[in-house]
Amino acid sequence: MASNPVLTVERLRKSFGGISAVDDCTLSVEAESVVGLIGPNGAGKTTLFNVIIGMYAPDAGRITFRGERIDGLPPYELVRRGLAKTFQIPREFQAMTVLENLLVCAVDPPGEGFASSLLGPRSVWTQEEELERRAHEVLSLVDLNHLADEPAANLSGGQKKLLELARTLIMDPSLVLLDEPVAGVNPVLSAKLLSLIQKLRSEGRTFFLIEHDMDVVFRHCDRVIVMHQGRVIAEGSPEVVRADPAVVESYLGG
Amino acid sequence: MVLQFLFNGLVQASVLVLGALGLSLVYGVRKFANFGHGEMLTLGAYLTLVFAASTRNLVGAALLAALAVAAVGVAQEFLVYARLEGRGPVAPLVASVGIALVLQNTIAAWWGPSIVSYGVRYPDNLLFLGGALSANAVRDLVPLAVGYSFAAAVLLYLKFAKLGKAMRATADNRDLARVSGVNTRLVDRVTWAIAGGVAAIAGVVVAVRSVTFQPITGATLLLPMFAAVIVGGIGSPSGAVVGSLLVGVSQSLFFFFSLLIGIDPRWQVAVPFALLVTVLLVRPRGLLGRAIGTEVRPLRIEVREMLRSIRRGLS
Amino acid sequence: MVDLSLVADISRGFLAPAFVFALLALALNVQWGHTGLFNAGIAGFFAMGAYIGAIFATAPEAPRIGVPGHAGLANLFPRAIPTDALVVLWVAAASAIAVGFLLRGSPRTRLGRRLRLLGFGLVFVAASGSVLRIVGVPTALVVGGLVAMLATGFAGLLIAIPTLRLRADYLAIGTLALSAIVTESIRNLESVTGGVFGITGLTRPWEFGSETYKTEAVYATFLGILVLVAFFLINRATRAPWGRVLRAIREDEDAALALGKNTYFHKVQAFVLGCALMGFAGVQYAVLLRALFPDPFVPSLTFGIVVMVIVGGSGSNLGVVVGALTLTFLEYFTVRAKDWFDLPTALADRIFFLRLILIGSLLVLLVVMRPRGLFPEPRKVTKRPRLLVRGV
16 A cells, blocks of 8 residues: 555446446555556456546445545546546547647636636636646647647547647646556657656656556556456556566466 | 226327337437437328328238338438438437428428328227227227237347347447447348338328328327337337337326316326426436436436536636 | 618518527527537427517407407516616626625635626626617516526526436437427417417517518617627637537537536536527517417427528537528528519429428538538637637
8 A cells, every 4th residue: 555645446346237347446546656557458447547537436435536535526526636537549629629629628717607708807818828828838748739720630649649648737637547648659759758757747746557568567657556357466566566477367367 | 987098098109109119229229319200100191191092902001101111211321321320319310300301391292281181981989898998990999909019010020030139239239239240231221111111100000090190290299209218218119118108198197187187188298298307307218228328427416516516607 | 762661571571580590590509519419499498488578578468259368567567677777787787896806816806706707797787778778678578588588598407407417319309398398388378378379469669650661670680789799799608718618518528527527517508598598589589570479489490490500510600690691591582482483383382391391401411411511610719809700
């Protein structure tokens, strides 16, 4: 168990129509760390993320975030508290530009209320301009700023993955759940993204990421958690996990 | 007394059941609400009129019309709905609205907007159970017989026939079905054919029961059919049958009670709507439907969250 | 010399109804074009607004033999909007804004912002009220309009709450059902609505006796101004972050939800606001027609508006207004075509149906071929609005 956890999951259960996706899962994520979540396909990793972010309510168990209990809360409550998640297969808003994709992710901007948008004084629009400036900054971080006015649908697969990350960053989260952040991204961009994660970590954010690329996991994660059939079967430093026979077995046996 | 109204309700339900069944099949396999389904009934009724005029045989004409409307259904799939694959449930719904407009007004343009009739000679009512029950051989018993027997046939087909099972599999999980070797394209077309065919029969049944019909006849039944499908449960053909029974009988019983209590009986048309909204509030999946994909949180939690958001949203 | 009867005809037959339908199209655009919520019951909300407006704007008519009569509330109100009410509104507005500004920077700064917003809202209400008073719109009509908006908004809320938790097609079915109930109720509640005999005796705010061209042109202009105001307000809101969230919901609701948007709330809000505007349009329609019957409020009216929106382009506010004008002109033209041109009787009798066949085909074609409509959304939609809106 982490000593200063930003996220704890206790005995979490979630099943769909009789099939158990997450089954008695317990883990924790230390603040300001980069934790990897690995496991064979169908282990329940993405489902776990979806439950944490509030897309599904768990059948049983607890989740705490920064000391507060959050299980059962809807995503908009969690994003307000500093939690963010990307999608495994990028879900960009296709009819919007890259920049707009970012702008829309801002958390509770003043103009989002109907009354404010209509009657809102100049401050709504000045804050909009500020938001736009921040969005350009974030886009520069992920090297997408030159595509800011492109329809998001026109991006390449790897660029869409970067957009996914950028969208979470503009939400100013303390914990980011990344679902396969570098899958399909070219090595140069990948490296840039991963070093960005490290930089942001040193600024106080925490990253919990699902990855299949073992190289990435073992080189960039402080700790690794292994899931299999809905539960945690191993955790620890990359070296320890790598050598764990149960882990190897789960991947081979599937 | 109540017995009479119960019976009326069963007959009314038999009118709905075939239409609702077709609607449910399309909803389940093609995954959208077909707002043009009422027009398939109307088309069936009118084509039967045409064929009966030349063949002088109402039954044969009805079967011919069923084939014709089945073909129209398949044509719709080819021309329109196949092209709307992957665009969510609203796009085909809107398209079906357009198709409804085209069909209904083509019928009106061709035959005129006023009422028409098959000119069937209706016998006197028969009395059963010592006068407690009055039924008309043609207006009541024919719809009962035709409606429920065709419905049973369709349900049996779905349960036992190879294509029927394929239809159920496709409705359940299209990708899985396709990967398992089901020819989903064929299933789509057969679904439309069956839906169209039974809709046409339903149209004839309506026409026979109501004596007269006009271009808007089918459209007026669209709402009760939707109510039946949703109450029974989307994705469940037997649910459509159960839903039709519920809607038909409830409406009839309401009529009865309204006469007793003194409410204006014309409000009976609100019964399908009331049932629809109740189901959506309390159990959106309907009586026999499967759990709906996305999680639906209990209503009171949603409303509470919304009230909170209103306070925030005003700032 | 301009043919005055033609002016009257174009105002009454084309422009005025086009502007009313433009309001409906703008409302549907908020619901469907921006948020992806298909409202199949526009006719119902429209009818509700029309009848509420009519009931407020007319005096009651007692039942006669064979005619049920109808309710009317016009006698409850003074003709002109009372100045006291306006003064109260202005004072309230000013105080709210003042207090709001005073609270700036204090620990109650949130409350201050809300008060300022309330204040600006009240300014708008007070200003509108004052303008309407100066121009001479009767109180009964203004109150009727407000009540209509509240009632239709509430009706929208009632249908939205259960259905918007589910998929979009449930809303479509629910609104279809609601529309049927509304029209049925209008026919049944005869002592209130006059049933099939309708409500007669609606007068325009500005009547010019025998100079019908003036009456019609003036009212058409009034409606045009209403459309401009509605357009300005809606455009401002949809270009703000508010509109952005709606479009995100339209594009991918689950993604919007996961990214922290309260999608249910936004959907309900957008829907209710659209319904309120439809109710408002209904009031104008009643005044336009002068006599209100249940007949116009049928599903083909709903679908006509749908075509206007889809022709205009989902999301483009200007586009749907153009769509409304275009399609109303088409209707005006086909009806006049019977008189202007020598059409064979077979065609003339069926022109009504042919027009609907055309609309239906157009609808199917547009859905299949051009999902973004003729006026696609401009690339970067969220811009700081200028007073003279360009590039909508």
